[in-house]
Amino acid sequence: MTRYLAPLLFGLIGAGILVGLGLWQMQRLSWKEGVLAEIEDRIGGDARPLPVMVDPEAQRYQPVALEGEILPGALRVLVSRKQIGAGYLIVSPFRTEDGRLVLLDRGFTRDENKDAARRSGPAEVLGNLHWPDDRTSSTPENDVAGNIWFARDIGAMAEALGTEPLLVVARRVTPGDPAIEPMPVDTSGIPNDHLQYAITWFSLAVVWLIMTAYYIVRQRKTGET
Structure with a gap:
């Protein structure tokens, strides 16, 4: 034994x-x-005005409600969606009623609509502040001249569009653009x-x-x- x-x-x-x-x-x-x-509770919470003092850690996913104007100009971020394929996130400058300029991630458009004219003008936006971490060691450098971005690099995008380095990801834009589908932040991308x-x-x-x-x-x- x-x-x-x-x-x-x-x-x-x-x-x-x-x-x-x-x-x-x-x-x-x-x-x-x-x-x-x-x-998820924070994402779906009550909307607040844009913060004056920015704190990415404390304000990540903070809901915001904006009134103002979508300005001409759009940056295209190459992404892929399941069962749809390649397309782009459309990021435009947004001027609030009090004159602040921020980045607005309006949502997803299919590849065939990448060169379509984008609606600009007065709009109301419900969304969330976000500091996305899209870039990895294998992410290519952005083709700024060709307007093909491979990551939502807030600093570089803000410089390109002349805005604050502050990104709002839209949950709803009123009036909307029929060729753009809002892609609100959620927890599906968190492993x-x-x-x-x-x-x-x-x-x-x-x-x-x-x-x-x-x-x-x-x-x-x-x-x-």
């Missing part, structure tokens, strides 16, 4: 570690779901893979125990022959 003690302990300890990792991922899942719920990780660790624990049992049974049969 003692000859099986070492592999049995090895199997139980290994499985225990794997189960512990799975339980830790379940705790992370609960924490992440709480964070996402808090963000939450902790459940898959937990399942992986628990599955590995089961496999570990099966392999341990198989090894012990095999050793026992070998010892009997």
Whole structure:
């Protein structure tokens, strides 16, 4: 019996570690779901005026209501949507009633509409402040001359359109542009893979125990022959 003690302990300890990792991922899942719920509550909260002092951390996703004018000019950010394909986010300058100039992400337009005339003029906007993190190490440099942007680089866009480095992502624009579909901020782009990780660790624990049992049974049969 003692000859099986070492592999049995090895199997139980290994499985225990794997189960512990799975339980830790379940705790992370609960924490992440709480964070996402808090963000969703913030996104759908009461709209406020544009902040005078900008604090990206405290004001991220803050709902805002704007009245003013969409000015001529539009930057195109290349994106892709499932079941639709390539298209562009349209970012235009917006002048508020009190004279502030900000960036307005009006939403998505299909590739065939990329050169269409954009509606400008008086508008009411309901949206959210956002500081997107679109750029990764593999993101190409923006083709400013060709008006093809690969990320919503707020600083560079503000310089190109002569606005404050402040982006409002529209949830609704009234009156709207029929060729542009608002793409409001939400939590769908925030990864939450902790459940898959937990399942992986628990599955590995089961496999570990099966392999341990198989090894012990095999050793026992070998010892009997």
